[in-house]
Amino acid sequence: MSPVLAGVTIAVVTVSDRSAAGTRDDVTGPLLVDRLAAAGAEVTRSLVPDDVAEIRHALEGAVAAGARAVVTTGGTGVAPRDVTPEATAPLLARTLPGIPELLRQRDAHLTPAVALSRGLAGVTGGSPGALIINLPGSVRAVESALGVLPGLIAHAVAQLDGGDH
Template identity: 60%
Template sequence: MSDEKTPPLAVVVTVSDRSAAGEREDAAGPRAVDALRAAGWRCEPARVVPDGEASVSAALRQAVADGARLVVTTGGTGVGPRDRTPEGTRAVLDREVPGIAEELRRRGAQEKPAGMLTRGLAGIAGAALVVNLPGAPRAVDSGMPVVLSVAGHVVSQLDGGDHA
């Protein structure tokens, strides 16, 4: 019998009409999965859903019901007509944690001016931290270190841990 604690579960949700329809390979989701696994989280392959508020909220609710402590979405955070990931996320969040989304936007804008157009949110849904990342693989590469820098602390806080 092992004394080792099972790593917490993370879920990645890729939001893309084209990837959901099989028209384009998901390039961003696997990068987020790899980063989570490298950081010691349990994470299955990314779940792919079409753009839209209802599909995002359903996927987030399912991830939380499955026991995820961290849910990262990729895609659907822009200003296009089908970009409704923030709206679907807001419907599931109990509390927003705006500092995470602000830092992601700040870093994204430093890399490329269009980075300030992302409307992604971050917050708490049940016992999980939920963070929206843009769908570009480069945005996932730069955003995951931000998410991972606080995710363990957030989970600890949600479990009643101290503020240290």
């Protein structure tokens, strides 16, 4: 049996002022890259500060370069510089609210703070479209999301390509 994400190109975008400035190591970006690659994906990685224009540029660039899915990590909270959802929203032709709902439900028993996550998920316009998913910047949240993301991404990409449910 082939890996679930075989042949799927995924871009991982870490959103963090401190990591972009080199004052803090990016932990969640490499974690996502390693685990998605282990599931068979071809993965690229970038790092941008918490800035709407830079985040949007990274997302648009990843999709233009052929990524079928873009997974962001960081910038989904309520702090003044947490702007990943604002950068993502204009790029989504169709939202998929079930993905962030599922991810929050998975961790709600651990901390009620998951209710403060504002991450979005959806599909870009155009053909065939790309899936964008915003994840929090915490290792625990990313680890939990990785329990379901490979299968969800594979299924969504197959549907975007005209596959059956």
